[in-house]
Amino acid sequence: xxxxxxxxxxxxxxxLRLGDDALILAQRLGxxxxxxxxxxxxxxxxxxxxxxxxxARFLLTLAGELEGSGRDEDELAFGRGEREFxxxxxxxxPNVDFAHTIARQLLFSTYQLALYEPLTGSADSGLAGxxxxxxxxxxxxxxxxxxxxxxxxxxxxxxxxRMQDAIERLWPxxxxxxxxxxxxxxxxxxxxxxxxxGLCDSWGQFIGATLGEATVTVPETSWxxxxxxxxxxxxxxxxxxxxMQWLHRSHPGASW
Amino acid sequence: MYGxxxxxxxxxxxxxxxxxxxxxxxxxxxADERIEPRDWMPDExxxxxxxxxAQHAHSEIIGMQPEGNWITRAPSLQRKAILMAKVQDEAxxxxxxxxxxxxxxxxRDQLVELLLAGKQKYSSIFNYxxxxxxxxxxxxxxxxxAAIMNxxxxxxCSYGPYARAxxxxxxxxxxxxxxxxxxLHTLSHGTGAQHEMAQDAVNRWWWPSLxxxxxxxxxxxxxxxxxxxxxxxxxxxxxRQRFVDIxxxxxxxxxxTLPDPDLRLDEPTGNYRYGEIDWEEFxxxxxxxxxCNRQRLEHRTxxxxxxxxxxxxxxxxxxxxxxxxxxxxA
Numbered sequence: 001x002x003x004x005x006x007x008x009x010x011x012x013x014x015x016l017r018l019g020d021d022a023l024i025l026a027q028r029l030g031x032x033x034x035x036x037x038x039x040x041x042x043x044x045x046x047x048x049x050x051x052x053x054x055x056a057r058f059l060l061t062l063a064g065e066l067e068g069s070g071r072d073e074d075e076l077a078f079g080r081g082e083r084e085f086x087x088x089x090x091x092x093x094p095n096v097d098f099a100h101t102i103a104r105q106l107l108f109s110t111y112q113l114a115l116y117e118p119l120t121g122s123a124d125s126g127l128a129g130x131x132x133x134x135x136x137x138x139x140x141x142x143x144x145x146x147x148x149x150x151x152x153x154x155x156x157x158x159x160x161x162r163m164q165d166a167i168e169r170l171w172p173x174x175x176x177x178x179x180x181x182x183x184x185x186x187x188x189x190x191x192x193x194x195x196x197x198g199l200c201d202s203w204g205q206f207i208g209a210t211l212g213e214a215t216v217t218v219p220e221t222s223w224x225x226x227x228x229x230x231x232x233x234x235x236x237x238x239x240x241x242x243x244m245q246w247l248h249r250s251h252p253g254a255s256w
Numbered sequence: 257m258y259g260x261x262x263x264x265x266x267x268x269x270x271x272x273x274x275x276x277x278x279x280x281x282x283x284x285x286x287a288d289e290r291i292e293p294r295d296w297m298p299d300e301x302x303x304x305x306x307x308x309x310a311q312h313a314h315s316e317i318i319g320m321q322p323e324g325n326w327i328t329r330a331p332s333l334q335r336k337a338i339l340m341a342k343v344q345d346e347a348x349x350x351x352x353x354x355x356x357x358x359x360x361x362x363x364r365d366q367l368v369e370l371l372l373a374g375k376q377k378y379s380s381i382f383n384y385x386x387x388x389x390x391x392x393x394x395x396x397x398x399x400x401x402a403a404i405m406n407x408x409x410x411x412x413c414s415y416g417p418y419a420r421a422x423x424x425x426x427x428x429x430x431x432x433x434x435x436x437x438x439x440l441h442t443l444s445h446g447t448g449a450q451h452e453m454a455q456d457a458v459n460r461w462w463w464p465s466l467x468x469x470x471x472x473x474x475x476x477x478x479x480x481x482x483x484x485x486x487x488x489x490x491x492x493x494x495x496r497q498r499f500v501d502i503x504x505x506x507x508x509x510x511x512x513t514l515p516d517p518d519l520r521l522d523e524p525t526g527n528y529r530y531g532e533i534d535w536e537e538f539x540x541x542x543x544x545x546x547x548c549n550r551q552r553l554e555h556r557t558x559x560x561x562x563x564x565x566x567x568x569x570x571x572x573x574x575x576x577x578x579x580x581x582x583x584x585x586a
Contacts, residue, residue: 023333030340033324034555037563039317039347039354046344050337057333074332098566154576155569162565247331247389254447256331256389 007190010183011124012066013086014193016076017229018127019059020087023077024237025108026052027244028095037098044144048105051137058130066126078248082238083231090173092228092237096166099152099159103166106145110206111177113138114199123191146210153214160215167211168219175224178203285486290416293359301485304478305415306360307376308487310367313353314378316346317371318552322386323395331389338435339392345428352421359417372557380538381468383546390443390450390457396436397510398458398465398503404429405499406469409489418487437506444510451511458507459515466530467538469496500528 029049036042060073071079090108095101116138119131152163178200180188187193211218227233248256277296284291291297320343327343330336354364370376381399386392407429410422443454470476470492482488490498500519507514518531540546 027328030327030336033327033340033343034317034320035559035562037559037566039351041563041566042320042347043344043351046340046347050340050344053333053337053340057337060333077333078331098563151570151573152566155571155573156565158565159569159572243328247329251331251447251449254331254450256335256442256446 007186007192008066008068010187011127011192012063013183014187015059015063015066015127017086019056019063019076020085021091021108021112022052022059023056024085024087024240025091025104026050026056027240028091028093028104029101031095032101041098045101048141048144051134051141055130055134055137058133062126062130074248078245082233082241085233085237085241086229086231087233088173088176088228089225089234090170090177092234092240093170093173094236096169097162098148099162099166100169102145102148102152103163103170105141106149106210107170107174107207108177109138109142109145110203110210111174111196111199113142114203114206115194115196118194121191122193127192149210149214149216153211153216163214164216167216168221171219172221172223172225176226176228179226179229181229285414288414288486290419291414292416300481301487302360304482304485304487305418306357306362308482309353309357309360309418310362310370310376311378313350313357313367314371314376315382316350316353318378318382318556320346320350321552321555322382322384322548323392325386326389326392329389330392335392335439342396342432342435345432349425349428352425356417356421368560372553372560374544374553377542378552379468380541380546381464382552383541383549384460384464385547387460388453388457390440390453391461393436393439393443393454394457394461396432396434397440397506398436398461399468400429400432400436401503402465402468402499404433405495405502409495410487412486412489414486437510440510440512444512454510455512458510458512462515463533463537464541466496466500466533467535469493469499471535471538497527500530501526504528 026049029045029052032042032045032049034042036045056077057073060076064071064073064076090104093100093104113135116131116135120128120135122128122131149163152159154160178196180195180197184193184195188195208218225234278298281291281295281297281301284295291301323339323343323346327336327339330339354367357367358364367376371378381402386395404426407422407426411419411426413419413422440454440458443450445451473479473491473493476492479488479491483491504514504519504521516531518529520529521527522529541549544550
C-alpha cells in the first residue's frame with residue numbers, strides 16, 4: 001500500500017470516530033423527545049441532537065468517500081455492527097435522568113469544542129470545513145450544559161445530589177477522551193488530526209471551574225474504562241444500536 | 257394569574273357601560289377587525305377561545321408522542337433529522353399556542369394541570385398508535401393535511417394573538433404535510449413490503465382523519481356561536497368535504513387506495529361523496545376508550561412528574577441568584 005493510500009484510510013477512520021461520537025450522542029438525545037422536564041428543554045435537547053446528527057452526516061459521508069468502497073452515510077450508520085463503531089464510551093452512556101444527560105453533555109461538549117477549534121485548521125480541507133461549521137454549534141451546546149449544570153448543582157438539595165451522582169458515574173469515561181493512539185499520532189504529525197492528549201489540561205480547567213461554581217465536587221477515580229476507539233463498547237450500546245438499525249436492516253436494499 | 261374564565265361569575269346583570277363595551281366588540285367583529293388582549297370581550301367569547309386554544313396547544317404536545325415513537329428507529333439519517341425537526345416544530349407550536357392562551361388570562365401551568373387532570377381535551381387523532389414507519393407518512397399527509405384545512409381559516413380568526421400564531425403554525429404544517437406525502441410516495445413506489453406498509457398506514461389513518469373535523473354540523477354544539485364570532489369560518493362538514501376532494505387525486509398520485517368502497521365523484525357538484533363515518537368510534541375515543549388514550553396521558557404525566565425536580569432546581573437557582581444580586585446592589 002502506498003503512503004498516500006494509507007493516509008487516506010487513516011483520515012477515513014478518523015472521520016468515522018468523530019462522526020460516531022456525534023451520531024451516537026444524537027441518538028441518545030433523541031430518546032428525550034416528548035419526555036423533557038419542560039417544553040423549552042424538549043426543543044433545546046432536540047436542537048442539540050439535530051446539530052450533532054448534521055455533523056455526523058457530514059463526517060460519515062466524508063469517511064465513506066475517503067475509504068472509497070462506496071458506503072454512504074446510511075450504510076455506515078445502519079450497516080455496521082457493534083464492533084465497527086468507534087465512538088467514545090461517554091456518548092453511549094444511557095440518559096438515566098436529566099442530570100446525567102446534562103453532565104454527559106457538559107463533559108462531552110467541552111471536549112468536542114476544544115477538539116474542533118484547532119481542527120478548523122486541519123490540513124484536510126474536508127475535516128476543516130466540517131469543524132468550522134460545528135464549532136459554532138458546539139459552543140452553544142457547551143453554554144447550555146454549563147447553565148444547567150449550575151442550576152442543578154446549585155439549585156435544590158435534591159438536584160445537587162443528582163448532579164453530583166451523575167458526575168461521579170460519568171467521570172471515569174472522560175479519561176478515554178484524551179487517549180492517543182498510533183492513528184491519531186500519525187495524523188497529528190501531518191496536521192490533519194488534533195492529538196486529544198494535548199487538550200486534557202484546558203478541558204480539566206474549564207470543567208473544574210464550572211463544577212466548582214455549581215458546588216459539585218470533582219471525583220477521584222482509579223477506574224479508566226476505555227475501548228470505544230477500538231470498537232469495544234459497553235453492554236448498553238448493542239441495545240441502542242439494535243433499536244437504531246432494526247428497521248433499515250429489515251429491508252435490505254430498500255430506499256427510504 | 258387570573259382565575260379561569262369559566263370560574264368567573266357570569267350571572268351579573270349587564271351594567272350600562274357593559275352595553276357600550278359589547279356594542280364596540282360587536283362592531284369590531286362586524287368590521288372583520290381583530291380583538292386584542294386589552295379589548296373588552298364577552299366572557300363566553302373568552303371561554304370559547306381558551307377552550308379551543310388550550311385544546312389546540314395540548315394536541316401539539318400530545319401529538320409529539322406518536323411521532324416521537326419513531327425517532328430512534330427512523331430508517332435513514334435524513335429521515336431521522338426531518339422527523340426530529342418536525343416533532344420539535346410541534347413543541348414550538350404548543351409554546352406559541354400556550355402563549356396565545358396566556359393573553360386571555362390563563363397560565364401554561366394551569367392549562368397543563370387541566371390536561372393532566374383530564375379536564376381539557378386534545379385531538380382524538382393522537383389516541384391512535386403509530387405501528388409502522390409508514391405511519392409517519394400517513395400522519396403527515398392525512399393528519400397534518402386535515403389540521404391545515406382546519407387551521408388556515410384560523411389565520412383570519414377574530415382574536416388577534418390566535419390568528420397571528422396560526423400564520424406561522426400553518427407555514428410549518430404545510431411543510432409537514434408535504435414531507436408526509438413524500439414519505440408515502442417513496443414507500444409506495446419502493447419494494448413490495450414498503451408499498452404494503454404504506455397502504456396499511458393509509459387504511460388505518462383515513463377514517464380517523466375524517467373525524468378530525470368534528471361531528472356533523474347538525475350535532476356540533478359550538479359551531480353556530482363560533483361562526484358568529486368569526487372564530488370559526490367554515491363548518492365541520494364543509495371543511496371535511498374540501499379535505500376529501502383534495503385527498504382523492506393525491507391518493508391516485510401515491511398509487512394508494514382510500515379504504516372507502518362508497519367513495520365516488522358526484523359529477524354535478526364536483527365533490528367526492530364518501531361513506532358513513534363511524535361516529536360511535538369517534539365518541540368512544542373521545543370518551544377515553546381509544547387505543548392509546550391512557551398511554552398518552554400517562555406518558556405526559558410521567559414527563560411532567562419526572563421533570564418536577566428540574567423545574568424546582570431552576571426556580572431555586574434563579575431565586576438564589578436574585579438574592580445575591582440584591583446583596584451586591586445593597
